[in-house]
Amino acid sequence: MKENKIKKVSIFGAGYVGCALAGTISNKYEVDLYDIDIERINLLKANISPIKDELFQKTLKSNKKNIFPKINRKITLKDCDLCILCLPTNYQDHKKGFDTSILEKEIKRIKNLNNKIPILIKSTVPVGFTDLQNKKFQSSNILFSPEFLREGMALEDNLNPSRIIIGGSKKHRKNLIKFLCSLSKNNPPLIEMESSEAELVKLFSNSYLAMRVAFFNELDSFSFEKGLEMKRIIEGISSDPRIGNYYNNPSFGFGGYCLPKDLKQLSSQLNSDSSYLIKSIDKSNQARFEFISKKIIDLKPSSVGIYRLQMKSASDNFKEAAVIEILKKILKTKIKVYIYEPLIKDKSYMDIEIKNNYEDFIKSCDIVIANRTDDKLKKSDVKIFTRDIFGEN
Numbered sequence: 001m002k003e004n005k006i007k008k009v010s011i012f013g014a015g016y017v018g019c020a021l022a023g024t025i026s027n028k029y030e031v032d033l034y035d036i037d038i039e040r041i042n043l044l045k046a047n048i049s050p051i052k053d054e055l056f057q058k059t060l061k062s063n064k065k066n067i068f069p070k071i072n073r074k075i076t077l078k079d080c081d082l083c084i085l086c087l088p089t090n091y092q093d094h095k096k097g098f099d100t101s102i103l104e105k106e107i108k109r110i111k112n113l114n115n116k117i118p119i120l121i122k123s124t125v126p127v128g129f130t131d132l133q134n135k136k137f138q139s140s141n142i143l144f145s146p147e148f149l150r151e152g153m154a155l156e157d158n159l160n161p162s163r164i165i166i167g168g169s170k171k172h173r174k175n176l177i178k179f180l181c182s183l184s185k186n187n188p189p190l191i192e193m194e195s196s197e198a199e200l201v202k203l204f205s206n207s208y209l210a211m212r213v214a215f216f217n218e219l220d221s222f223s224f225e226k227g228l229e230m231k232r233i234i235e236g237i238s239s240d241p242r243i244g245n246y247y248n249n250p251s252f253g254f255g256g257y258c259l260p261k262d263l264k265q266l267s268s269q270l271n272s273d274s275s276y277l278i279k280s281i282d283k284s285n286q287a288r289f290e291f292i293s294k295k296i297i298d299l300k301p302s303s304v305g306i307y308r309l310q311m312k313s314a315s316d317n318f319k320e321a322a323v324i325e326i327l328k329k330i331l332k333t334k335i336k337v338y339i340y341e342p343l344i345k346d347k348s349y350m351d352i353e354i355k356n357n358y359e360d361f362i363k364s365c366d367i368v369i370a371n372r373t374d375d376k377l378k379k380s381d382v383k384i385f386t387r388d389i390f391g392e393n
């Protein structure tokens, strides 16, 4: 498969990763975007983005001649030169690992239909997964390339990646490199490696990010307890170029779809005799949830308002959002709780009343708690509890 021979790419999974890739690839190639969720496919057919991403919404319209939403796998794979898998890999506590069954089933189906189509896995997988799949099908054309996008900025990050990492057999890597490099706007570094190494890069990268959040949060808990000024302290620490003045804004804890599950997956694969640091990151995060909720409860409010449930201001995802962990702890007390979340159209969430009339919400609460603040909240006449020091994600 040479670059000029790629005419059509099939993407499996029209979620954050799949849509971002479809947006990027459709600038130059035809893309079939396949999903089992008929509602998502119908939205895409109507040129409506199923993910919250302004740039993808625009691209969906401008590139509509190159994006073909599909619900039929067989048709999707017809004349396909490359199949990219962006399917869920949720962590299962009872298995102490990712549930890779969706990926495995789809790989088997693709292989049964056409063994020659190269498969590029973009889902995050356990270390060794790609190798195992190649062994299972006596092939070498299954590759892994980690995805590093941020929700809400998915397409932007995909067009301007910090690096392109491609893991798999030398022969098939070579064939894919030109294609992958032709997609980005910013000419990022390209790093080639074995698939297991690339899988490790993804899990360790996200675990580092989780560790960094936990680090600044532990610092914040300590300073908060002592009544010290966090902003000055962080600036003092982060001015060391080895530490860096970024990704250092305290929060209620890390959360979202990827960091907690990738950290757990890596922890479960690490040898317990030689790894202590990574295995303790989750404990630090749990302690942070405990600390934040205790501080809120100690203020003895009769009512608390939760301002937004998303993990990040730009995202529409509530998966494992830190504020929900705080909410669960407050619910164990007698404090009345309300939620302001315009992304929820229902009247309640987890049996808690949604008050999407903002003025009514503010008037109903003694304190409003917010993992991330914004100008609207800051201007409101209400007591705010947040640890958002720098007003960024």
Ligand SMILES: NC(=O)c1ccc[n+]([C@@H]2O[C@H](COP(=O)([O-])OP(=O)(O)OC[C@H]3O[C@@H](n4cnc5c(N)ncnc54)[C@H](O)[C@@H]3O)[C@@H](O)[C@H]2O)c1
Residues within 6 Å of the ligand: 012, 013, 014, 015, 016, 017, 018, 034, 035, 036, 037, 040, 086, 087, 088, 089, 102, 106, 122, 123, 124, 125, 147, 148, 149, 150, 151, 257, 258
């Ligand atoms: N969200 C992120 O920021 C991010 C970043 C990097 C990597 N990842 C990884 O990428 C993978 C996908 O993540 P996501 O955020 O895009 O998930 P998502 O939940 O947003 O999307 C997954 C999509 O797959 C579809 N799907 C499920 N089973 C299917 C099947 N058998 N065939 C076709 N479609 C099917 C679902 O309907 C859904 O639309 C995960 O492994 C995740 O860890 C996610």
